[in-house]
Amino acid sequence: MNRILTIAQQPLTRLFLVALIVLSFQTTIFNTMRPFGVCLQVMLLLSTSSGLARGSEIGAIAGFIVGMMYDLVLSTPLGLGAVVFALVGYLAGMTNSFVHQPTWWTKMLLAGAASGLGMLFMPLALTIVGREGVMNRHILVVALVVGVTNAAATVPAERLCGWVLSEPSEVR
Amino acid sequence: MGGLTRRRVIAILALTSILLITMDLRNSSSVSSARRLFGAIFHPIEGVTRVVTTPINNIWHGITDYGDVSQDNKRLKDLIARQEGATIANIAGVREAQELLALNGLPTLAGIDSCTGQVVGQSPSNFSQTVEINRGRRCGIRVGMPVLNAAGLIGKVTESLDDRAVVMLITDPAYSLSVKIVNQPPPKVTVPNKVPESPENQTTTTTSTTTTTTTTIAPKSTIPGFTPGVTIATLPNASPNAPSSESTIAGDIRPGQGNVSQITVPPGANLPLRETGALEGRGLSRAPIVRFIENQPRFGVVYIGSPIVSSGGATSLAPPDIVVGTVSRIISRTGTLGPLLEVKVAANLESLNFVRVLLYQPTTERPSAP
Numbered sequence: 001m002n003r004i005l006t007i008a009q010q011p012l013t014r015l016f017l018v019a020l021i022v023l024s025f026q027t028t029i030f031n032t033m034r035p036f037g038v039c040l041q042v043m044l045l046l047s048t049s050s051g052l053a054r055g056s057e058i059g060a061i062a063g064f065i066v067g068m069m070y071d072l073v074l075s076t077p078l079g080l081g082a083v084v085f086a087l088v089g090y091l092a093g094m095t096n097s098f099v100h101q102p103t104w105w106t107k108m109l110l111a112g113a114a115s116g117l118g119m120l121f122m123p124l125a126l127t128i129v130g131r132e133g134v135m136n137r138h139i140l141v142v143a144l145v146v147g148v149t150n151a152a153a154t155v156p157a158e159r160l161c162g163w164v165l166s167e168p169s170e171v172r
Numbered sequence: 173m174g175g176l177t178r179r180r181v182i183a184i185l186a187l188t189s190i191l192l193i194t195m196d197l198r199n200s201s202s203v204s205s206a207r208r209l210f211g212a213i214f215h216p217i218e219g220v221t222r223v224v225t226t227p228i229n230n231i232w233h234g235i236t237d238y239g240d241v242s243q244d245n246k247r248l249k250d251l252i253a254r255q256e257g258a259t260i261a262n263i264a265g266v267r268e269a270q271e272l273l274a275l276n277g278l279p280t281l282a283g284i285d286s287c288t289g290q291v292v293g294q295s296p297s298n299f300s301q302t303v304e305i306n307r308g309r310r311c312g313i314r315v316g317m318p319v320l321n322a323a324g325l326i327g328k329v330t331e332s333l334d335d336r337a338v339v340m341l342i343t344d345p346a347y348s349l350s351v352k353i354v355n356q357p358p359p360k361v362t363v364p365n366k367v368p369e370s371p372e373n374q375t376t377t378t379t380s381t382t383t384t385t386t387t388t389i390a391p392k393s394t395i396p397g398f399t400p401g402v403t404i405a406t407l408p409n410a411s412p413n414a415p416s417s418e419s420t421i422a423g424d425i426r427p428g429q430g431n432v433s434q435i436t437v438p439p440g441a442n443l444p445l446r447e448t449g450a451l452e453g454r455g456l457s458r459a460p461i462v463r464f465i466e467n468q469p470r471f472g473v474v475y476i477g478s479p480i481v482s483s484g485g486a487t488s489l490a491p492p493d494i495v496v497g498t499v500s501r502i503i504s505r506t507g508t509l510g511p512l513l514e515v516k517v518a519a520n521l522e523s524l525n526f527v528r529v530l531l532y533q534p535t536t537e538r539p540s541a542p
Contacts, residue, residue, distance in 0.1 A: 020217055023214065024217045024218045024221035024222075025221055028218060028222045029225040029228060032229055032233075033229070060181055060182065060185055061181065064188075064189075072206065072210040072211075073214060078195070079188070079189040079190070079191070079192030080189070080193055082188075082189055083189035083193075086189070090182070129193060129197065130197075
């Protein structure tokens with residue numbers, strides 16, 4: 001029993017469980033609510049928020065796990081979303097390196113920028129693996145809308161990821 | 173999660189991604205298994221989330237799709253208005269048909285008096301489907317008279333008192349009625365035309381010289397220049413005394429031109445085909461069936477949705493052309509046995525209110541003279 005509790009308290013376990021719930025929202029409500037015809041990317045928000053909360057290394061690992069879970073329900077090649085989300089998490093985590101004592105609005109801006117970049121990296125990666133017809137002008141709209149909405153939701157998402165990725169001793 | 177250097181993290185993640193992408197692009201079975209396993213874990217959670225988020229989703233669509241819904245509503249209202257217009261035209265057509273039938277001495281519903289009543293009770297029995305109405309002998313209702321509501325036939329009177337009558341529904345196993353199934357004509361196959369090599373036929377229109385086999389569903393006259401049911405007008409300059417060389421050639425009729433003689437092609441080819449059978453009730457929970465349909469090639473295949481109307485006749489329980497319902501299922505049978513047709517009754521027998529009793533007593537139900 002103690003062993004199960006220990007496993008459950010691990011940050012990666014918590015991340016998996018929280019990402020599972022967020023993924024269910026992504027595939028249901030956010031799949032149908034499409035402002036300007038763009039599907040909002042809360043899984044990407046989870047990656048950027050992980051980077052913002054815990055730095056670039058942990059952000060990259062968290063992004064990789066979240067992206068991998070997203071790949072498992074999408075038709076994209078497994079690992080493609082993982083690498084893009086890992087890159088986004090890494091970039092978001094570099095905020096702490098660039099900005100001294102980042103405020104809430106700088107985090108919003110950086111998270112929005114990282115999310116927008118992620119939405120540009122994704123079609124690029126798809127094109128590299130041979131998927132055609134994904135590079136078009138619409139990706140700019142997608143990047144803009146996803147960047148703005150993810151920026152707006154950064155503060156609560158960062159707090160959630162801060163709790164999810166904290167070590168067991170910190171939680172207690 | 174600590175202990176990993178930045179370079180190692182990036183290297184491990186990049187290599188893992190490349191490995192996974194390669195495996196997936198090569199259709200690795202382990203990747204498929206991983207997807208299936210993850211799907212088994214994820215789909216129940218997704219289902220719960222879908223249920224929980226449905227109200228929010230509805231609110232969102234209510235706000236964002238309101239304009240589209242309004243436009244759809246307007247469009248559908250226009251469509252209903254057009255269909256109502258078509259319905260009125262059809263009613264006028266039915267009226268004309270009834271007048272024609274009456275003019276030719278044929279029985280029609282228009283010439284039969286009726287008595288409107290209200291259903292006041294249902295049978296407490298589990299084995300018979302009857303209802304009681306608040307009209308009886310004083311209104312002229314007699315045993316055997318057919319009973320309808322706005323949708324169609326619902327049954328027949330089995331008992332008549334002064335101010336009460338009992339109506340047996342058409343779903344009752346004891347009910348039987350002669351009916352007609354109105355079927356669409358079967359697809360028409362045009363066989364290759366063998367064209368005689370006479371000069372007259374060489375000058376015939378080019379449509380008759382085709383040698384390909386085609387299937388045409390819309391019935392159409394094979395005579396060039398003629399439309400079924402249309403009388404071709406005589407040309408002003410064509411008279412029997414001065415026949416022109418063109419008008420004497422057989423088949424030299426082109427669309428838009430006439431001939432010296434007036435020919436009327438009967439329009440029977442495009443009329444729906446009818447076949448009679450016997451409708452039998454099978455209880456309230458089961459749809460009535462139609463038996464004794466003959467396997468006639470001309471009648472063709474019975475289609476689901478084909479209307480069923482009463483056939484009428486001297487011994488029939490109801491006058492002709494009362495709507496009964498539509499074919500809901502076809503049960504094919506082997507040999508010379510025709511198909512059994514399940515009927516979706518047009519009237520909703522579970523919520524009957526106002527009904528109309530046609531004051532038409534079939535000869536089989538009339539009391540014999542002492």
